[in-house]
Amino acid sequence: AQTVTQSQPEMSVQEAETVTLSCTYDTSENNYYLFWYKQPPSRQMILVIRQEAYKQQNATENRFSVNFQKAAKSFSLKISDSQLGDTAMYFCAFMDTGRRALTFGSGTRLQVQP
């Protein structure tokens, strides 16, 4: 069974600065997908960024980028130029190619300070 671990329950960053959220996972699969989801207060989860395990190049979406280290089973999220609207719970999630069920980490609550 896959497991996803987020070791930082809470983080804080100043507006305009950069923050990195950590995620590690455990799987015996070779092909899979990794995701970061954002859940703002009282709002639904939305997908921030996705990484396919077969791609060596790290995914980027505007101010969001990942550092995917397949051998280390690590998948961190970097948020550059943090904005107040980035304040949210961030979930790392895993999906293997044979299933469509997401396995989530416990989440990191990010607070962006003005």
Next chain:
Amino acid sequence: EPEVTQTPSHQVTQMGQEVILRCVPISNHLYFYWYRQILGQKVEFLVSFYNNEISEKSEIFDDQFSVERPDGSNFTLKIRSTKLEDSAMYFCATAKARSSYEQYFGPGTRLTVT
């Protein structure tokens, strides 16, 4: 932008009662999921549903749970006889196709069993 909606936002019920949680998927989406999050714990997969059949279910999804799409629009999760430990946030998610890795989440229904 189309969104997944869920009703009610909060449901309080007594132990042993039946509850039905409702989800309205995005209109052209074909895959549906239920997840739950017990307070302070991880988001957990319950069940996936496609073409009026369960595609996959977790060990949490026992005989007390059922899902259906009664009228071609709503997607429902029924808990037949609620227990205290069923208290959780229940999230519906939908995807356009099986090959779509992005799942769109609803805002959740908070179920409180007393």
